[in-house]
Amino acid sequence: MAVIAAVGLAMTLSACSGGGSGDDGKKGGKVADAPVKPEITVNLQGRAAEAGKPVTVKLAKGELKDVKITASKGAALEGTVAKDGGSWTSERVAAPGTSYTVVATTEGGSATAAFTTVAAEKRNKVEIYPGKGKTVGIAHPVSIVFDHPVKNRDAVERALKITTSNNTVGSWGWIDHYDGRARIDWRPKDYWRSGTKVKLQADLNGIEAGAENRWFVRDYDTEFTIGAAQIAKVDLGTKQLKLERDGKVVDTIPVSAGTPGGKKRSWGGTSVLMSKEGTIRMNSETVGLGDAYDKMVDYSMRLTWSGMYAHAAPWNAGAFGRVNQSSGCIGMSTGNAARLYEKVNVGDPFETTGPGHKGNPAPGNGYGEWNLSWTEWQSKSALA
Secondary structure: OHHHHHHHHHHHHHHHOOOOOOOOOOOOOOOOOOOOOOOEEEOOOEEEEOOOOEEEEEEOOOOOOEEEEEEOOOOOEOEEEOOOOOEEEEEEEOOOOOEEEEEEEEOOEEEEEEEEEOOOOEEOOEEEEOOOOOEEOOOOOEEEEEOOOOOOHHHHHHOEEEEEOOOOOEEEEEEEOOOOOEEEEEEEOOOOOOOOEEEEEEOOOOOEOOOOOEEOOOOEEEEEEEOOOEEEEEEOOOOEEEEEEOOEEEEEEEOEOEOOOOOOOOOOEEEEOOEEEEEEEEEHHHHOOOOOOEEEEEEEEEOOOOOOEEEEOHHHHHHOOOOOOEOOOEEEOHHHHHHHHHHOOOOOEEEEEOOOOOOOOOOOOOOHHHHOOHHHHHOOOOOO
């Protein structure tokens, strides 16, 4: 009897300790619903999913806390949960030929899914200038040349991001490269400020070029620094080249430019030093001037794709500072050319003024976009 009484007492105490009026131990409370194991649907499915689309994850019931999508190659897909917690959408599109794993998390646990996109049969590749880690002059744009046509230019342009160390104002512009390929350049409103750090992130992977069913299948990037603030000013009237650094003249060189009045005229306006090519063979037949010359030329500094250089021209010594009688290039003595070659940087502008030139080079003939006004350049953006 004593044992039975003790058990009864324990049962009575146990019952009283719960509060007596609510099933969850609180007066008037209710039992909380148990967390529901998540069920998700993904817009891309199977082993032949369509590339080039954002990934959308939808939750049948409950609220998404997080979604992670990893890729078999390339970067994971980042995204945002909708305000109602019922769905998630990736910021970037799914790339071709890639397997993705989806993990969605809620209070009730996690759910997984997987899919693989169809591989690209044709690809569109790019060339990017300046190269990574370069130091260039104040007129060098960011230039991207595509090896095949681009029709989805707005989508491509949105995938390109320029960041600078001093919030430089600039704009993308689509132009025709000199050889006819598609090209997009980012040019500052004014010349770069010396010392500026520039970075390009081209998140092109997964974007369809829109021509011939070609795709971009990787991302690209480059970063470079702007060097000394130098401008080479060529006056066709005085036949002088003045090199300015930080607004001060640091060198004056007598020159002879292109012969006025015909095909041998020099380009005017602003050209940009594209490359320092040293000693090269120059053949007049490659620029449509017949058999006018075929010789090795020292200290060659390329200014346009069409063949305008600044270089040493010792055979024309009697003309320097006196008369323009070259075949279109800016010639000078070997000593002066060597000194200029040492001082200038790829990306330095050459501003050519005075009488007798044949106009300004086209934007794609080298980096001729500086001959357009800022408004004209902005209008070449696909997003303008």
